[in-house]
Amino acid sequence: MAAIDELRGRLAELSDLAGLGSLASWDQQVMMPRAGAPARAHQLAALERLAHELATADELGDWLAQIEGTSERLSDLDRDIVRIARRDYDRRRCVSAELAGELAQAASAGQSAWREAREASDFAAFAPALRRNVELAREYAACFSDAPRAYDALLDDYDFGVPTERIQALFSELADGLAPLFTELPQTQLLGAIAVPIEAQKAAVSATLKRVGVSDDRWRVDVSPHPFSDSLSRGDLRITTRYSDEGVESLIAALHEFGHSLYEAQIAPELERTNLGHGTSMSVHESQSKLWENHVARSPAFAPVLCEELGRGGYSIGAGELSAAVNQICPSLIRVSADQITYPLHIILRFELELGLIEGDLDVDDLPGAWNDGMRRLLGIEVPEDRLGVLQDIHWAAGLFGYFPSYAVGCLIAAQLWQQIETELGPQDAVLRNADVGGIREWLGERVHRYGRRLDTEPLVEQATGSGLDVQPFLAHARALAGAA
Amino acid sequence: MAAIDELRGRLAELSDLAGLGSLASWDQQVMMPRAGAPARAHQLAALERLAHELATADELGDWLAQIEGTSERLSDLDRDIVRIARRDYDRRRCVSAELAGELAQAASAGQSAWREAREASDFAAFAPALRRNVELAREYAACFSDAPRAYDALLDDYDFGVPTERIQALFSELADGLAPLFTELPQTQLLGAIAVPIEAQKAAVSATLKRVGVSDDRWRVDVSPHPFSDSLSRGDLRITTRYSDEGVESLIAALHEFGHSLYEAQIAPELERTNLGHGTSMSVHESQSKLWENHVARSPAFAPVLCEELGRGGYSIGAGELSAAVNQICPSLIRVSADQITYPLHIILRFELELGLIEGDLDVDDLPGAWNDGMRRLLGIEVPEDRLGVLQDIHWAAGLFGYFPSYAVGCLIAAQLWQQIETELGPQDAVLRNADVGGIREWLGERVHRYGRRLDTEPLVEQATGSGLDVQPFLAHARALAGAA
Numbered sequence: 001m002a003a004i005d006e007l008r009g010r011l012a013e014l015s016d017l018a019g020l021g022s023l024a025s026w027d028q029q030v031m032m033p034r035a036g037a038p039a040r041a042h043q044l045a046a047l048e049r050l051a052h053e054l055a056t057a058d059e060l061g062d063w064l065a066q067i068e069g070t071s072e073r074l075s076d077l078d079r080d081i082v083r084i085a086r087r088d089y090d091r092r093r094c095v096s097a098e099l100a101g102e103l104a105q106a107a108s109a110g111q112s113a114w115r116e117a118r119e120a121s122d123f124a125a126f127a128p129a130l131r132r133n134v135e136l137a138r139e140y141a142a143c144f145s146d147a148p149r150a151y152d153a154l155l156d157d158y159d160f161g162v163p164t165e166r167i168q169a170l171f172s173e174l175a176d177g178l179a180p181l182f183t184e185l186p187q188t189q190l191l192g193a194i195a196v197p198i199e200a201q202k203a204a205v206s207a208t209l210k211r212v213g214v215s216d217d218r219w220r221v222d223v224s225p226h227p228f229s230d231s232l233s234r235g236d237l238r239i240t241t242r243y244s245d246e247g248v249e250s251l252i253a254a255l256h257e258f259g260h261s262l263y264e265a266q267i268a269p270e271l272e273r274t275n276l277g278h279g280t281s282m283s284v285h286e287s288q289s290k291l292w293e294n295h296v297a298r299s300p301a302f303a304p305v306l307c308e309e310l311g312r313g314g315y316s317i318g319a320g321e322l323s324a325a326v327n328q329i330c331p332s333l334i335r336v337s338a339d340q341i342t343y344p345l346h347i348i349l350r351f352e353l354e355l356g357l358i359e360g361d362l363d364v365d366d367l368p369g370a371w372n373d374g375m376r377r378l379l380g381i382e383v384p385e386d387r388l389g390v391l392q393d394i395h396w397a398a399g400l401f402g403y404f405p406s407y408a409v410g411c412l413i414a415a416q417l418w419q420q421i422e423t424e425l426g427p428q429d430a431v432l433r434n435a436d437v438g439g440i441r442e443w444l445g446e447r448v449h450r451y452g453r454r455l456d457t458e459p460l461v462e463q464a465t466g467s468g469l470d471v472q473p474f475l476a477h478a479r480a481l482a483g484a485a
Numbered sequence: 486m487a488a489i490d491e492l493r494g495r496l497a498e499l500s501d502l503a504g505l506g507s508l509a510s511w512d513q514q515v516m517m518p519r520a521g522a523p524a525r526a527h528q529l530a531a532l533e534r535l536a537h538e539l540a541t542a543d544e545l546g547d548w549l550a551q552i553e554g555t556s557e558r559l560s561d562l563d564r565d566i567v568r569i570a571r572r573d574y575d576r577r578r579c580v581s582a583e584l585a586g587e588l589a590q591a592a593s594a595g596q597s598a599w600r601e602a603r604e605a606s607d608f609a610a611f612a613p614a615l616r617r618n619v620e621l622a623r624e625y626a627a628c629f630s631d632a633p634r635a636y637d638a639l640l641d642d643y644d645f646g647v648p649t650e651r652i653q654a655l656f657s658e659l660a661d662g663l664a665p666l667f668t669e670l671p672q673t674q675l676l677g678a679i680a681v682p683i684e685a686q687k688a689a690v691s692a693t694l695k696r697v698g699v700s701d702d703r704w705r706v707d708v709s710p711h712p713f714s715d716s717l718s719r720g721d722l723r724i725t726t727r728y729s730d731e732g733v734e735s736l737i738a739a740l741h742e743f744g745h746s747l748y749e750a751q752i753a754p755e756l757e758r759t760n761l762g763h764g765t766s767m768s769v770h771e772s773q774s775k776l777w778e779n780h781v782a783r784s785p786a787f788a789p790v791l792c793e794e795l796g797r798g799g800y801s802i803g804a805g806e807l808s809a810a811v812n813q814i815c816p817s818l819i820r821v822s823a824d825q826i827t828y829p830l831h832i833i834l835r836f837e838l839e840l841g842l843i844e845g846d847l848d849v850d851d852l853p854g855a856w857n858d859g860m861r862r863l864l865g866i867e868v869p870e871d872r873l874g875v876l877q878d879i880h881w882a883a884g885l886f887g888y889f890p891s892y893a894v895g896c897l898i899a900a901q902l903w904q905q906i907e908t909e910l911g912p913q914d915a916v917l918r919n920a921d922v923g924g925i926r927e928w929l930g931e932r933v934h935r936y937g938r939r940l941d942t943e944p945l946v947e948q949a950t951g952s953g954l955d956v957q958p959f960l961a962h963a964r965a966l967a968g969a970a
Contacts, residue, residue, distance in 0.1 A: 016531035019524060020505055027508060031516070035703040036721025039504060042758065046501035050535060218520040236521025273527065 003066035004078055007085060010060055012273040017051045019232050026230040026238055030222045052100070056092045064089060077270060080454045084275050087160070094143040103140060106132045107399040114397030121387035123368050126397070131364045133399045134357050141358065151358050154402030158282040159409065161456045162469075164355070167405050170412065170471055171348045175378065177475040181341050181482040182329055183380060193246040194325050196315050201243055201250045203313030208305060209254055211435040212296075218265065227253040229289075231264035234272055251306055252297050252326060259292035260285055262441065266449035276452040282403065284448070284457055286410025287417060291444075294340055294411065294477070295418040298326050300484070301432035327481060331379040333388045340411075341478045342379060347408035349374040350393070354401050413461055415474035417448065420465040488551035489563055492570060495545055497758040502536045504717050511715040511723055515707045537585070541577045549574060562755060565939045569760050572645075579628040588625060591617045592884040599882030606872035608853050611882070616849045618884045619842050626843065636843050639887030643767040644894065646941045647954075649840070652890050655897065655956055656833045660863065662960040666826050666967040667814055668865060678731040679810050681800050686728055686735045688798030693790065694739055696920040697781075703750065712738040714774075716749035719757055736791055737782045737811060744777035745770055747926065751934035761937040767888065769933070769942055771895025772902060776929075779825055779896065779962070780903040783811050785969070786917035812966060816864040818873045825896075826963045827864060832893035834859040835878070839886050898946055900959035902933065905950040 001009075021044065028040050054060075064086050067074070074082065110129040117126035138150060147153035151164045209221060217235075224240040231237050239257035243250045263279050271277040279285040296302050303319035303326075310317060329339045335346040353370055356362030362370060371390040372383045383389035395403055421443055422428055431437065447464040458468050486494075506529065513525050539545075549571050552559070559567065595614045602611035623635060632638035636649045694706060702720075709725040716722050724742035726735045748764050756762040764770040781787050788804035788811075795802060814824045820831040838855055841847030847855060856875040857868045868874035880888055906928055907913055916922065932949040943953050 013531050016528045019528045023512060024508060033703050033705055033721055036718055039718030043501045043504045046498050218518050220518055233521055233524030236518055
C-alpha cells in the first residue's frame, strides 16, 4: 500500500477512537450511573493509551518521511493532511511517555485537591497541587525547543500559531477599550432575576433549537450539570443544557452549545475520518458558540423568538423585559456568569496570572494576592474570599495553562464574523426576529466551518473577514450594548 | 514484569475495550441519532480490530508459554485466568484474519438480504446469502481440528464443552415430554389481550424493578425497539424494555433483562477487568433471564406485586386475570411470542435444521419445506408463508449457527435452579407475593453468579444443583402450568 494510504488509514483509525472517547465522556456526564465511574476511568485511560501509541508509532513517522521524500504530486487535500499530520506527530513525539503520565496524574490529583480547597475556601490547601501542575507545565513547554518562549508552546496546543505577544497586544487594546464602558454606566438598579417555570424553558429550548436548525435525525439535546457539546461524528451531534427556575440560562446555554456543534456539523464531508475533520482551534470553536450566544441568543432582535417559544410553553414575558434581563451589565466576581462586556476582563486577568506563573515572575503563594489586585484594577471590585476568587475555576487544577485566552479571543472573532455577515448579507435584525437563520448557517459553513483544520486560527479569520484578529468589532458591539443599558 | 502481570495487564486492557464496545452498542440502540450510524460502524470496527490484534498478539502467546513453563505456584484465581486465557487465545488464533473478515462481511450482507426477503416473504431471494453464511460457518468450524464434529466447534462459542450429542439427548427427552402437554389441553377460548395504558406500565416497570433490587446508582432502565441488557461494568448495568398498549410485555421483558444484568452485577469483584469477569455462557446467561421471567415475573405468586404496581400507576386488574393473561398456552408461529411450554419446541426445530445445514444432510433450498414439516410435527400447526416461518429470525442471516440451543437449555437450567432454590430455601410463593427477593438474589450470587467464567456451563450447574443438565425440572414446571391452564 502507498504510504499516503497507510497514513490515511491510521488517521481514520485515530478519528474512530476519538469518536469513541467523545461518546464515553458524553455518556459519563449525561447517562452513566454513578457507580460506573471507576470502570469508565479505566476505559478512557485504555483508549487514551492506545490512541497515543498509534499516533506516535515509528511507522507513522516512516510513512510521513516517505511521502515527504517523493516527488509524487499529492492532491491539495492530501498535502494538508500530511502537513498537519507532521505537525501533530512531531509535537506528540516531543513529549516523553513518562512526562505525559506525570501530567495526567498531577491533573487528576490537582482536581481533587481543588474541589476540597474550594469547598473550604482554603487556597493554601490547594497550593502544593497547583505548584506541581505549574512545574510540569513548564517542563512540558520546554519539550518544544523551537517555541520562542514557554507560553507560546502552551498556546500552540489550543491556538496553533498565535504567539504570546499577539495575545498581549490584543488584550491590552481590549482592556483599554472596555474599561470606560462599565465604569461610566449610570448606577441603575439591577433587575431582579426573572422566574421562568422549567417546563416552559424546556419547551422553548426544544422549539428554539428546532427553529435554528436542530433536527432529530442528527442531534440530541440532553441535560447535564455543566452544559457542553460533543460531536461524535458529522451525523451525531450532542448538546446539553441545564435548568434553573431563575432566568433563561437554559436557552442561552443551548444556543451557545448549538454554535459549537454546528461548526462540527458543517465541516466538509471529505475531511471526515481524517486528521482535519474537527474545529481548527479553541478560539475559533469558542467564536462559534459566542456568535450564537452574543449575537443571536442575547440580541434584542432575537428576543421576540424566545418570548414566542416561552409563551407557547406557558410563560408570558415581553421582548424588552427579556432582552434587558439577559443583557444586564455589572462587574461581578464569577467568570461564568459575567456579562458580555466584563467577561473578557476576567479572561485577561487569568492570562496575565498564568503567564506570570509559567514564565517565572509570579510565585504560586502570591497568586491570591495578585488575583485580588487584578480584580480591583480590571473590574473595580473586591474579592471577599478565595472561593469567589482564585479558586473559582478548575482549569489550573487540571493543568490547563494557555487555554483561557481562547475564551476572550473567541468573543473577538465572533464579533468580527458577525460584522462581516452584516456587511455581506445586510443587517440581520429582521432575520433574527423570525429565527430565519439559514443564511447565517450557510455563510458560516462556507466561510468558516468547511475548512476543518485546513486553516489555523488567524489565516481562517483573514479568509472569512479580510483581516486578522481585531479588537474593534467586539468593542463596537460592547459600546452598543453599553449605550442601550 | 512477570509474565503473569503482563498477561493480566493485557486482559484488563481487553476488558476495558470490551466495555467501550458495550457502551457503543448500547448507545447505538438507545440514544444515537439515526445519522450517526455510518460513523458508529467505523468506530465499532476499529475497536474490534484493535481488540483482535491485542487478543491474538504473539507476545500474549509468549507470556502464556512462560507461565505454563515455570514451576512457580500460581494462586487459584491466576490458574483459572491462565487456563481460560489459553483456551481463548488458541481458539482465536485458529481462525485466519481473512476468514474472520469474510465471516463479518457475509453476516452483514446476510442481514440486509434477510430484511428484504422477509418483507417480501421471498425465501429464494435470501437463499444465496444464507448459503454463503452456511459455507463460511462450515469453514469456520473446520478451523478447530480438535472438535469431534463440526457442530461441536460452533456450540463451543456459546456453551463451551456441551457436545452436540448432549443437546440431542436433552432435546429429544424435552420434545417427548412437552408434546402431550399442549395437545391434550382443552380447546379453551383464548383470552383477549388486556389493554394497559402505557403510563401505568411505565410506573409499574420502574416500581417493580426497584422492588427486586434495581437502584439508580448502578442501573439505567431505558426503552429500545428490542429489549436487551448490557453491563458496561459491575457498577454500570443497563437494561431496556419496550411498550405496547396491549398486554404487559414491558414488565415481563424488564424482569427478563434484569436477570441478565443481575448475573453480571454479582460476579465476584476480584474477577473485574480479568478474562473471567463475565457470564460463563449463553445458556447460563439465558437461564438467569428465564429464571426471572418464567419463575418470578410469570408466576401466579408474583402477580399480586404486578397488580399492585399497575394499580399505583392507575390501572386496575385482578391477580388471577393478569396471571391467566401472561400464561396462556397455545401453539403459534412466532418464537419470540411463544408461551413457556411451546417455546422450547421452536428452538428444537431450529437446532435440528441448523445441524442439518452445517453437517451436510440439509440443502439450503430444502430449508423452507423442512421448516414447515417440523412445525407440523412438533407443534401441529401449518405455516402459511415463509415470513411467518423460516424467515422470522435474524440469527442465520447473521451467521449465528450453534446459538439457538442456548435459548432452550437456558429454560432447562432456570427450572433446575428454581427447583434447587425451593429445595434449599423452601417454597417461594410467600416471598414472591411480597417481592421480597433478596434471598433469591443472594442464592444466585453465591451459587451461580460469583464464578464468572471460572466454571463452564455443566460444571456450574452441577455445582449449583448437585446434578448436570436435566430436563425433568422444566417438565415438572410445564406440567404444573398445563394443569393450571
